């Protein structure tokens with residue numbers, strides 16, 4: 001297994017990504033969620049061609065700038081939907097595209113970012129620090145009906161109505177710990193998973209508009225892939241994975257007009273030996289397709 005070279009964030013399914021993308025010298029690589037460059041550095045060490053690395057997080061871009069030389073990577077500080085639109089307009093094309101979705105370890109580790117249930121912090125949860133909308137805006141200002149929709153649609157939370165009422169009854173809510181404690185009242189008793197996990201996921205997805213980012217980008221990625229080019233997507237929850245699966249099925253398979261060959265009939269998951277040293281890998285699901 002290649003050694004991950006960044007202590008900030010361990011890339012998940014690194015061997016599997018290299019096996020599936022099969023990078024070759026000279027190939028053009030687009031990383032939509034470059035993060036701390038773990039996947040990118042391994043791919044670029046083989047392609048030895050200038051890659052395009054996108055991330056919406058300022059800290060990630062800062063670290064990528066330190067890690068890669070100008071001739072190795074063009075860095076794009078943007079959400080990947082906007083970046084993909086721009087690249088299509090510029091008539092760019094790529095042999096290899098990777099999206100390793102979701103948050104990075106530093107998002108969860110730095111309490112000021114407000115992503116973590118475990119660490120007390122402000123209700124923020126923005127991946128892009130330039131964005132106006134924060135978790136606090138949603139928690140403290142949204143209507144009851146909208147809170148219920150967010151909790152149901154993005155968190156699959158069975159107690160959405162109860163939690164929405166609790167949130168509204170306790171406004172203003174300032175911190176992640178306050179929110180976690182309030183939500184826990186909807187789930188008395190003990191469970192292995194923190195009772196606010198689904199609420200945190202739902203609010204994070206809403207703040208960052210994560211499902212639109214994926215769903216609207218996929219058709220653009222198809223345009224950006226060269227014939228024979230490979231697209232790999234790692235998702236971390238069933239909502240993301242369902243969008244990718246349905247897009248692959250819609251454009252792949254045996255139909256005469258299929259534009260994709262699906263290379264993973266079932267998603268690839270992490271081996272137990274990876275999960276031991278990187279628990280984030282536990283929920284990772286990798287799907288890969290090749291442009292016809």
Ligand SMILES: C[S@@+](CC[C@H](N)C(=O)[O-])C[C@H]1O[C@@H](n2cnc3c(N)ncnc32)[C@H](O)[C@@H]1O
Pocket residue numbers: 009010011012032033034035036037038039040054055056057060078079080081100101102103104127213
């Ligand atoms: C799981 S980490 C990626 C880690 C990376 N593969 C590595 O090896 O270091 C996800 C990264 O994607 C970024 N991200 C998530 N959604 C994004 C989006 N819609 N547009 C741009 N960046 C996004 C996050 O800021 C985070 O840095």
